[in-house]
Structures are given as C-alpha cells and as structure tokens.
Amino acid sequence: xxxxxxxxxxxxxxxxxxxxxxxxxxxxxxxxxxxxxxxxxxxxxxxxxxxxxxxxxxxxxxxxxxxxxxxxxxxxxxxxxxxxxxxxxxxxxxxxxxxxxxxxxxxxxxxxxxxxxxxxxxxxxxxxxxxxxxxxxxxxxxxxxxxxxxxxxxxxxxxxxxxxxxxxxxxxxxxxxxxxxxxxxxxxxxxxxxxxxxxxxxxxxxxxxxxxxxxxxxxxxxxxxxxxxxxxxxxxxxxxxxxxxxxxxxxxxxxxxxxxxxxxxxxxxxxxxxxxxxxxxxxxxxxxxxxxxxxxxxxxxxxxxxxxxxxxxxxxxxxxxxxxxxxxxxxxxxxxxxxxxxxxxxxxxxxxxxxxxxxxxxxxxxxxxxxxxxxxxxxxxxxxxxxxxxxxxxxxxxxxxxxxxxxxxxxxxxxxxxxxxxxxxxxxxxxxxxxxxxxxxxxxxxxxxxxxxxxxxxxxxxxxxxxxxxxxxxxxxxxxxxxxxxxxxxxxxxxxxxxxxxxxxxxxxxxxxxxxxxxxxxxxxxxxxxxxxxxxxxxxxxx
Numbered sequence: 001x002x003x004x005x006x007x008x009x010x011x012x013x014x015x016x017x018x019x020x021x022x023x024x025x026x027x028x029x030x031x032x033x034x035x036x037x038x039x040x041x042x043x044x045x046x047x048x049x050x051x052x053x054x055x056x057x058x059x060x061x062x063x064x065x066x067x068x069x070x071x072x073x074x075x076x077x078x079x080x081x082x083x084x085x086x087x088x089x090x091x092x093x094x095x096x097x098x099x100x101x102x103x104x105x106x107x108x109x110x111x112x113x114x115x116x117x118x119x120x121x122x123x124x125x126x127x128x129x130x131x132x133x134x135x136x137x138x139x140x141x142x143x144x145x146x147x148x149x150x151x152x153x154x155x156x157x158x159x160x161x162x163x164x165x166x167x168x169x170x171x172x173x174x175x176x177x178x179x180x181x182x183x184x185x186x187x188x189x190x191x192x193x194x195x196x197x198x199x200x201x202x203x204x205x206x207x208x209x210x211x212x213x214x215x216x217x218x219x220x221x222x223x224x225x226x227x228x229x230x231x232x233x234x235x236x237x238x239x240x241x242x243x244x245x246x247x248x249x250x251x252x253x254x255x256x257x258x259x260x261x262x263x264x265x266x267x268x269x270x271x272x273x274x275x276x277x278x279x280x281x282x283x284x285x286x287x288x289x290x291x292x293x294x295x296x297x298x299x300x301x302x303x304x305x306x307x308x309x310x311x312x313x314x315x316x317x318x319x320x321x322x323x324x325x326x327x328x329x330x331x332x333x334x335x336x337x338x339x340x341x342x343x344x345x346x347x348x349x350x351x352x353x354x355x356x357x358x359x360x361x362x363x364x365x366x367x368x369x370x371x372x373x374x375x376x377x378x379x380x381x382x383x384x385x386x387x388x389x390x391x392x393x394x395x396x397x398x399x400x401x402x403x404x405x406x407x408x409x410x411x412x413x414x415x416x417x418x419x420x421x422x423x424x425x426x427x428x429x430x431x432x433x434x435x436x437x438x439x440x441x442x443x444x445x446x447x448x449x450x451x452x453x454x455x456x457x458x459x460x461x462x463x464x465x466x467x468x469x470x471x472x473x474x475x476x477x478x479x480x481x482x483x484x485x486x487x488x489x490x491x492x493x494x495x496x497x498x499x500x501x502x503x504x505x506x507x508x509x510x511x512x513x514x515x516x517x518x519x520x521x522x523x524x525x526x527x528x529x530x531x532x533x534x535x536x537x538x539x540x541x542x543x
Contacts, residue, residue: 002471002530012527015519016414022047022421051423054431054505055192055204057382061211063203063218064196064366065175071361072171073164077102080127080144080157082265084109085246087123095120097155100245105164107144111153120155121148127157168199171359176201179218181355192429200365206429211369213348219362221317222352224273225266226300229311229323235259250313252320253339260320262313267303272296276353278346281338286346288337290353297333305329316349382435389439390416393446401453402542403532408449411525415445418516419509428512431505441513444488448521452477457543466541467533474526481521489514 004012025048055062081100084107088095096112097120111120128142143163147156176193183191183205192204205214230247238249238261252260272292279289292300304312304326313320314337321339341349393412397405419438423430456473464472492514495507 002467002474002526002533004527004530009527012523016418016524019414019418019421019516022049022425023417026050026420026424047424049424049427051420052427052429053206054429054434055206056432057430058206060204060206060369061208061214062366062368063205063211063215063364065201065203065218065362066365067168067172067175067199067201068361068363069164069168069199072167072359073105073159074102075360076143076159076163076167077105077107077157080159081107081109083127084124084155084157086265087126088120091123095123098245105159106156108154108156111155114150114153117148117150117153117155121146124155172199172201174359175362178356178358179203182217182351183214201362211367215364215367217348217351219364220352221358221361222270222349222355223357224270224314224316224353226268226303227262227264227266227313227315228307229313230261230263233261235261250315250318250320252323254323257323260313260323262315262320266315267312268292268296268300270353270357272299273353276350278343278350279336281336285338286341286343287339288341288346288349288353289334290337291334294333297331300333300335301329301331305331382432386435386439386442390442393442397446397449400543401449404453404456404529404541404543407525407528407532408446408453410528411449411520412442412445414524415513415516415520416442418519419512422512422516423509428508429505430509433503433506434509437506437509437513440510441517444485444513445517445521447484448477448481448517449525451481452521452525453543456541460541460543466538469541470529470533474522478522481518485514485518 081102085097085100088097095116097109098112100107100109111117124146128144128146141160141162143166144157144159147158148154172195176195179201180191180193183193183203191206192202194202196202203214203218205211208214230244232244232247233242235249238244238247239259243249243261246264247261248264249259249261252258272295273290274293274296275291277289279287281287308326308328311323311325313323315321322337337349390412394409397408397412399405401408416438419441422428452473454473455477456469459472459476460466460469462469489511492507492511495503496511499507
C-alpha cells in the first residue's frame with residue numbers, strides 16, 4: 001500500500017501539476033494569461049481558461065418569459081385554414097369554398113357545392129394526419145376533430161386539447177433552442193436558459209450590461225417570409241375592410257408606404273435560410289445579406305423567375321421591411337435586405353435570422369438585474385468564508401496530528417487546486433452555492449483524513465510499528481470513506497439531474513469535489529506519507 005512505482009508517482013504528480021496549471025489563470029491578469037480575444041504573454045500551449053462566474057457573482061440580467069398559448073393556437077389554426085384552401089384548389093377540378101373563419105378552437109368554411117363533400121374530405125385528410133413520431137410511441141392522435149354537414153356543405157376542424165398541449169410543449173422546447181442560439185451569437189459565456197413549468201422559460205445572462213438589448217434580441221419572433229404584393233385592390237380599400245381572400249395587410253417600414261397589401265401564403269419562408277450576415281449595400285449603407293439552402297434557393301429562383309416585374313415584400317414579424325421590384329430572376333439563392341439599418345441593428349437582425357424564428361410570442365413576466373457590486377460583495381464574502389474555513393482546518397490538523405496533519409494540509413491544498421482547475425477546464429459556472437460546495441468539500445476531504453488517522457492511531461496503540469500502523473489505517477478506513485462519498489455522489493447526481501440554477505451549481509462543485517477528495521485522501525496524501533516514512537523512518541507516530 002505504501003510502495004509506489006516510479007510510473008505511478010509520475011502519474012500522480014502529473015495530475016496535481018495539471019490541476020495547478022488549469023487553476024493558475026484564475027489568479028493571473030488578463031494581459032498575462034491571454035484568451036480568445038486577448039493576446040497574453042503566457043505560452044500559447046498553457047491553459048488560459050478561467051472559471052465562469054454565475055449571475056450572483058458576476059452580475060447580469062434575469063428574465064422570466066411565458067410562451068403565448070394564444071399565438072401557438074392561432075398559428076396552428078391559421079396553418080390549417082391556409083392548408084385547406086391549398087388542398088381544395090390544388091387538384092382538378094377545383095373545389096370552391098367560402099366563409100373561411102377561425103372561431104375559438106375551430107376552423108370552419110363552406111363548400112360552394114355540397115355534393116363535392118366526399119372529395120373535399122379526401123383532399124383535406126393530410127391536415128389531420130397523425131404525427132408519425134408520436135404514433136411509434138403509442139401516443140399518436142389526430143390533431144383535429146373533423147365535422148361535416150353534407151346538406152349545407154359546412155366543414156369544421158376543431159383543435160383537440162391533446163394537440164394544443166403537444167404544440168405548446170414543442171413551442172417551449174424550440175424557443176429554448178432559438179434563445180440559446182441567439183444569446184450564444186453575442187459571445188456571452190455560460191448563459192442559463194431552461195424551462196420552468198409547462199409554459200415558462202428562465203433566461204439568465206451573466207455579465208450582460210444591457211438588459212434591454214437582451215430583451216429585444218430574445219423577444220423578437222424573427223419570422224421572415226417573402227410574399228408577393230396583392231394588387232387586386234388598393235391599400236386604401238384594404239384599410240377600409242375590403243381585404244381580398246388569401247391576402248393580408250401588414251405594416252410597412254417606409255414612411256411613404258405605411259401599409260402593404262400582400263398575399264397571405266409566402267413564396268419562401270425563413271426556415272430555408274442557412275446564413276445571414278451584416279453587410280453594406282452599393283451606397284455604403286448597412287444592410288443584411290442572406291443565403292438559402294438548396295431547397296430555398298430553388299423555390300426563390302423559381303418564384304422570382306415567374307414574377308419578373310412584380311414587387312415582393314420581405315416581411316419580418318408581420319412588418320414589411322423592404323418591398324423591391326423583381327427586375328430579374330434571383331437564381332443564386334442569396335440576396336440583400338435594405339431597410340435603413342444601423343450597424344448594430346443589421347448585426348442584431350443577422351443574429352436573429354441565423355438563430356431562426358421563435359415558434360410563438362414570448363411575454364416577459366419578470367425582469368431583474370444583479371449589479372456587479374452585489375456580485376463583488378458575494379465573491380468577497382464567499383472568499384473570506386473559504387479562507388477562514390481553510391485556515392482553521394489547516395491549524396487544527398497540524399495541532400492534532402502533527403506531521404501527518406501537515407501532509408493532510410498539503411493534500412487539502414492540492415484538492416482545492418484540482419477543483420478550481422476542473423471548473424476552469426470544464427468551463428463550468430461558479431455560483432455562490434458553488435462556493436458553499438467547495439467549502440463543504442474541504443470539510444469532507446479533511447474528514448477522510450481524520451478517519452484514516454483515527455484508524456492509524458488505533459493500530460499504533462494496538463502495538464503495530466509506525467509503518468505497519470499507517471498502512472493498515474489506510475486500508476481499513478477506505479470502505480467507510482468510500483461509502484460516505486458514494487452516497488454523497490448520489491445526492492450530487494440528483495442535484496445535477498433535477499436541480500436548476502444555483503442548486504445545479506452546488507451539485508457541480510460537490511460532484512467534482514468528491515472525486516478530487518478521494519484522489520487526494522487515498523492517493524496523494526498516502527504517497528506523501530510514504531515519502532516521509534521511508535525518508536525519516538520514525539520510531540513513534542505524533543498522534
């Protein structure tokens with residue numbers, strides 16, 4: 001137990017030195033350690049990552065959003081209404097239908113010729129198809145309840161509660177992913193974005209000094225579509241309430257054209273966008289260039305080729321930001337958006353388009369800002385507690401166990417370095433509860449040494465030699481320490497799995513601390529103890 005091969009010793013020291021190297025950047029100034037944006041004086045092959053500070057330590061913005069269920073339902077019903085028009089007119093002969101309207105959870109319309117009811121229901125079947133993924137798991141149900149009246153030609157699609165719940169769940173999940181992409185584009189480190197309940201999302205952005213920009217960036221739906229302008233009636237007539245079927249009136253961004261009448265069904269939508277970047281137009285004004293995937297490029301090229309000489313509108317969140325004339329087919333799958341942008345707004349729009357559109361409107365329920373001063377106070381208080389606890393433990397171990405206590409203190413220092421190094425290497429976020437987890441880990445590490453030295457004392461007083469007593473003490477204390485750490489590790493895993501925010505931060509440091517404590521107590525301190533025993537060969541033990 002006390003004999004270590006040279007290879008094993010080298011491996012143990014390698015782990016300790018690696019912990020030191022990964023922890024060291026946290027105490028070095030930025031101009032020395034360098035990083036992604038700063039060139040430092042340290043060699044580039046050395047670690048330069050530091051521990052990420054959470055919202056309670058660094059300050060930042062806290063936002064609580066709620067997914068607008070009404071917009072989720074409305075989008076589902078409008079999609080069903082548009083699809084019904086398309087399917088009825090998509091084959092020959094065309095089945096004319098009128099009176100399309102949405103009332104509550106129902107989409108209804110009337111066939112001009114009731115005798116075409118059976119053919120109409122056949123064409124409308126795709127609207128009510130069961131989700132195949134849900135069907136495979138045994139939970140697939142049709143999203144609508146369909147009713148029809150052969151005498152009057154009336155057809156109604158009623159959205160089921162199960163379908164609305166599924167749409168809401170999917171909308172929250174997709175919203176989280178879109179929000180994460182948008183905030184990551186800003187270069188923010190370790191934002192916290194997670195679901196709360198069934199309809200709410202928590203967004204925490206440490207270090208962000210402009211919460212309004214985060215709100216603007218996260219809150220925009222950023223649904224971009226391309227529509228042909230409808231010229232069958234004038235905009236004035238549409239404003240007076242005479243909007244043609246299949247058209248809609250949207251706000252324009254040009255003061256000379258405050259409203260634009262467009263076809264409801266888009267030529268191409270933003271789902272086919274693969275890239276968007278801030279750029280400049282021919283006049284040197286900020287603009288946004290975009291690029292479609294192959295599918296979108298083909299659709300965009302075909303649509304522009306068929307409508308040369310006509311105007312089409314680029315619509316973002318139901319507002320026409322540009323309405324140029326199609327002078328020639330746009331076949332390359334790329335283009336440019338002009339709309340009186342500034343450099344910052346062009347960059348923000350690029351971020352929104354690259355991240356994708358939110359599936360539903362988000363409402364801010366709560367907003368909070370943690371100042372850097374409060375975070376500094378938390379760091380200072382946590383650091384003081386850590387130092388005082390560490391010093392008290394170090395002094396206690398030396399007074400009670402003498403040289404063995406000093407060895408335990410060295411192992412304790414290595415333990416803290418390994419924890420900080422692991423947090424830096426993993427780029428984990430350290431919160432105030434995380435500091436509490438480190439302090440708890442210090443106590444656990446010392447507790448392991450206390451158990452070991454208690455066993456050593458019993459064996460030594462039972463008549464064993466110092467060498468034999470130490471070796472036996474390490475062996476007999478191991479099961480007890482492992483049992484205690486394994487049970488604590490189970491609790492840490494549960495905190496990581498089911499906890500959120502600060503609770504998860506506590507679980508991270510606690511989990512890392514368990515592994516480092518076992519290593520320093522059973523491996524590193526045992527190796528240091530063997531160095532002392534073989535070098536001094538003491539006749540008695542100072543315990």
